[in-house]
Amino acid sequence: MLALRSLRNRRTTALLTLSAIAISVALLLGVQKMRTAARDGFANTVSGVDLIVGARSGQLNLLLYSVFRVGDATANVSWSSYQKIANHPDVAWTIPISLGDSHRGFRVMGTNNDYFEHYRFAGDRSIRFTSGQRFADLYDAVIGADVARQLGYKLGDKVVISHGLGNVSFAHHDDKPFRIAGILERTGTPVDRTVHVSLEAITAIHLDWGGGMQAQGDARISAEQARAQNLTPESITAFMVGMRMKVMTFTMQRAINEYRLEPLLAIIPGVALTQLWNLVGIADTALMIVAAFVVLAGLLGMLTAILTSLNERRREMAILRSVGAQPRHVFTMLIAEAGLLATAGVLAGVALCYGLLYAAKPLLESRFGIFLDPGGLTGYDVGLLASIVFAALLMGAVPAWRAYRNTLSDGLTIRV
Amino acid sequence: MKLPWHPTRLALSLMLLSCMTLAQGQTHDHDHDHEGESLEQGKHVHGEVTINVALEGNSLAVEVNAPALHVLGFERAARSAEEQRVMSEANAWLKSGTSIIGVPTTARCRLQSVEFTPPSATAKHPDYRASYLYRCEQPASLAWVELWALRRLKGVEKVEFTLLNGSVQKQLELGSAPGRIALR
Numbered sequence: 001m002l003a004l005r006s007l008r009n010r011r012t013t014a015l016l017t018l019s020a021i022a023i024s025v026a027l028l029l030g031v032q033k034m035r036t037a038a039r040d041g042f043a044n045t046v047s048g049v050d051l052i053v054g055a056r057s058g059q060l061n062l063l064l065y066s067v068f069r070v071g072d073a074t075a076n077v078s079w080s081s082y083q084k085i086a087n088h089p090d091v092a093w094t095i096p097i098s099l100g101d102s103h104r105g106f107r108v109m110g111t112n113n114d115y116f117e118h119y120r121f122a123g124d125r126s127i128r129f130t131s132g133q134r135f136a137d138l139y140d141a142v143i144g145a146d147v148a149r150q151l152g153y154k155l156g157d158k159v160v161i162s163h164g165l166g167n168v169s170f171a172h173h174d175d176k177p178f179r180i181a182g183i184l185e186r187t188g189t190p191v192d193r194t195v196h197v198s199l200e201a202i203t204a205i206h207l208d209w210g211g212g213m214q215a216q217g218d219a220r221i222s223a224e225q226a227r228a229q230n231l232t233p234e235s236i237t238a239f240m241v242g243m244r245m246k247v248m249t250f251t252m253q254r255a256i257n258e259y260r261l262e263p264l265l266a267i268i269p270g271v272a273l274t275q276l277w278n279l280v281g282i283a284d285t286a287l288m289i290v291a292a293f294v295v296l297a298g299l300l301g302m303l304t305a306i307l308t309s310l311n312e313r314r315r316e317m318a319i320l321r322s323v324g325a326q327p328r329h330v331f332t333m334l335i336a337e338a339g340l341l342a343t344a345g346v347l348a349g350v351a352l353c354y355g356l357l358y359a360a361k362p363l364l365e366s367r368f369g370i371f372l373d374p375g376g377l378t379g380y381d382v383g384l385l386a387s388i389v390f391a392a393l394l395m396g397a398v399p400a401w402r403a404y405r406n407t408l409s410d411g412l413t414i415r416v
Numbered sequence: 417m418k419l420p421w422h423p424t425r426l427a428l429s430l431m432l433l434s435c436m437t438l439a440q441g442q443t444h445d446h447d448h449d450h451e452g453e454s455l456e457q458g459k460h461v462h463g464e465v466t467i468n469v470a471l472e473g474n475s476l477a478v479e480v481n482a483p484a485l486h487v488l489g490f491e492r493a494a495r496s497a498e499e500q501r502v503m504s505e506a507n508a509w510l511k512s513g514t515s516i517i518g519v520p521t522t523a524r525c526r527l528q529s530v531e532f533t534p535p536s537a538t539a540k541h542p543d544y545r546a547s548y549l550y551r552c553e554q555p556a557s558l559a560w561v562e563l564w565a566l567r568r569l570k571g572v573e574k575v576e577f578t579l580l581n582g583s584v585q586k587q588l589e590l591g592s593a594p595g596r597i598a599l600r
Contacts, residue, residue: 047583048583050580123583124583245472245475246470246471246472246580246582247470247471247472247475247476247477247549247580248477249470249580250468250470250477250479250547250578250580251547268578268580268585268587269585270584270585270586271578271585271586271587274586274587275587
């Protein structure tokens with residue numbers, strides 16, 4: 001009580017100290033929340049898929065090119081192997097993936113309509129359309145939210161796909177332009193940065209290509225002529241598998257990994273994602289360390305404020321002593337002051353953090369695709385906050401000890 | 417000349433660090449992936465066993481993969497009557513499906529089927545592989561598993577444990593006596 005009154009007497013300094021602690025706590029908690037959200041978001045890039053199958057390479061390589069559209073496949077999967085696995089009685093559905101072309105820096109992915117049906121992210125969210133619909137025609141394209149926003153595309157626009165990757169490609173499939181048939185809602189996953197076309201369309205635009213360039217003159221096949229051709233691809237880059245019974249996943253994974261006709265690799269996406277996160281997760285630990293140091297700086301600020309106030313408060317202490325306060329009362333009062341400041345700071349920080357998170361939530365979702373669920377305080381969070389208050393109490397002991405010593409030696413008249 | 421402590425450099429050294437630890441892990445694993453062996457061979461790492469658990473509806477599927485060394489204590493054809501006995505006991509145990517895993521009794525799980533074939537005698541690095549399918553009357557009570565199989569395996573240092581349960585797909589690296597593992 002006494003500590004509170006004494007604090008009220010110095011409310012400007014106290015408020016400043018309190019807000020320094022509050023801001024640092026809000027930052028720490030915010031980093032902690034964002035870090036959880038980032039990890040979950042990362043793990044939620046793909047869900048509902050039991051296996052991803054590609055040419056035999058590494059687990060991370062396959063995950064990177066099939067889900068994150070980073071890097072390239074070492075080899076393709078033959079159409080016959082794909083059909084064999086897709087028609088297996090234990091397999092419920094498959095999503096074929098054919099990569100290799102691009103559109104103004106965005107990757108083009110050949111797939112089929114099962115993709116829109118079965119692909120899941122962030123738990124059980126399915127892909128939804130902001131406008132338009134799935135592939136209806138051979139030359140239909142469905143674009144992700146980032147593609148639409150950055151390139152300013154709308155339904156019905158014509159787009160030309162470039163051969164190969166890279167922002168500036170010199171070989172274009174300009175004789176077979178695509179019409180934008182659908183625009184997807186933001187997912188916060190690499191889907192946003194992908195141009196989707198049908199598997200048949202990928203075959204169609206490469207019908208008259210060989211050796212990295214298009215045939216000339218009569219050998220050319222026009223967009224309309226291509227429709228009449230057999231557009232079954234010879235191979236695809238990878239495919240995703242949904243099992244009829246999840247308990248059969250391991251058996252199927254082994255069967256694919258031991259497939260004799262072609263060296264294939266089947267991975268469980270969640271397992272590969274965890275491995276990848278273990279590699280890239282170092283960054284978020286670094287962020288957490290920075291935030292912890294900011295809190296430390298806030299607490300040191302508090303310590304400084306209390307210490308500097310001690311000289312001014314010698315008179316206060318002396319008066320307290322004269323009315324019968326014991327030196328230990330002074331000691332306790334100063335510890336209580338530190339504790340009060342820190343507790344209030346932590347509480348204000350928590351309020352600030354949650355306020356900001358709720359305010360920023362819609363923006364984070366629509367602009368960055370980060371699905372943030374502020375949720376409650378986890379046990380870990382509470383532990384973290386409690387340790388801040390504890391650290392403050394420990395720090396409070398320093399000025400408390402000083403004041404204790406002073407009160408023993410000082411009389412009522414203080415020579416400063 | 418002293419180089420400034422640039423962020424990219426820090427990131428680079430962190431990356432190098434993580435690569436180094438990875439490489440160390442690999443050499444330590446003592447991997448026997450020799451060239452010339454048939455492609456169908458799964459990985460065979462001494463010190464490591466793989467246990468997979470998948471849960472869906474009433475079904476609980478468990479898979480155990482272990483190098484013969486950890487099942488038998490040796491990794492070649494049995495030479496003595498004693499080794500012969502060890503081998504037939506191990507086969508009988510894995511075929512029976514008892515003492516493979518422990519789950520809460522309230523889940524009331526019954527062994528439904530076992531898939532087990534003893535490793536071929538000619539394999540250079542024989543592996544034991546067994547799959548079990550349990551049917552549980554109260555799958556909601558399946559909160560944890562205990563890996564009882566590890567009590568009978570010898571010289572295991574590391575368990576690669578993969579869990580599939582609904583949308584959960586995770587892999588844990590466990591020691592040789594991991595205790596109870598939560599299934600949620």
